[in-house]
Amino acid sequence: MAETDSEKLAVLMSFITKAYNKTETELNELIEDETGIKDDAFENLLTIDSSKVKKLKGDGQLMFDKGYQKAEAEVKSRVEKAFKEKTGFNDDADSFEELLDKYVEQQTKNPKKSALTDDDVKKHPAYLALEKERVPKADFEKVKAEFEDYKARVSRNEKMNSIKSKVLNKFNTFQIEQIENPIVKAKRIDLFLKEFDAYDYEMDGDNVIIIKDGKRLEDDHGNLVQFDKFIENTAQEHFVFLKQSPKGSAGNGNSDVKTTPAGTVTIKDEAHYAELMAEIDARQAAEKDPAKVIEIRKERVKLGETWMNQNKK
Helix, strand or coil: CHHHHHHHHHHHHHHHHHHHCCCHHHHHHHHEECCEECCCHHHHHHHHHHHHHHHHHHHHHHHHHHHHHHHHHHHHHHHHHHHHHHHCCCCCCCCHHHHHHHHHHHHHHCCCCCCCCHHHHHCCHHHHHHHHHCCCHHHHHHHHHHHHHHHHHHHHHHHHHHHHHHHHHHHCCCCECCCCCHHHHHHHHHHHHHHHHHCEEEEECCEEEEEECCEECECCCCCECCHHHHHHHHHHCCCCECCCCCCCCCCCCCCCCCCCCCCCCCCCCHHHHHHHHHHHHHHHHHCCCHHHHHHHHHHHHHHHHHHHHHHHC
């Protein structure tokens, strides 16, 4: 029996040394002294066990924290990747929160424009119909080109409406000979406004820049043709101004406009009239100076008036 107890004690000591990472010497110092078994031997062993439990708890919490942090980082990485793919916003940031702040700041500074985008094109009924039928890409490109042309025409119409509004505002300040027939007056104004369709326009603040063949309209000296002056010159081609203007302008009663025979030479007949008109048209076609072209057009108007007056006699 003694040997059996001794064996049990040896097994127990071996277990305790391994379980608590203690040597037999360290355990013996906790359990006994020179007088025998210590009174607090049991409490000393409990202290060892308690210390081990605390350490295990501490290690477990540390592992839990590390696992949580790893999972959190992975989730944020996936969310950040998805966010960038959806928004196309790829600025660098130390955290997802910083990335969101940068994105919000960008959207505030650069609000979306109201102009049509590629996504708007894809919402167009023609595009949806093509997509549904799975037609060839060439057909889709044709429809898309037509839609782009439609957008350009809408933009052009909006611009021209604004330009013609400015033209009419300026025109209303001119003193012109009264046209009694409202139908004639309306057609005359319509023809006058159509003259401005031959040009494009750009805005420089409140100033309108006239564009012809991709370049700004200039006179022979390289000076910009002013919009208000251009309106006045164009109006003089269609209307008789009552206000006295410089020598050679339409409707001023002068008989020495260039070398035009209108008003100074009696037009013999219709053939003679056609001959004089042809001569004026030829000079106009050959002339490159816009200002001189306007003067030639005035001669043409004057000649027409002379022919009409002679026919009344």
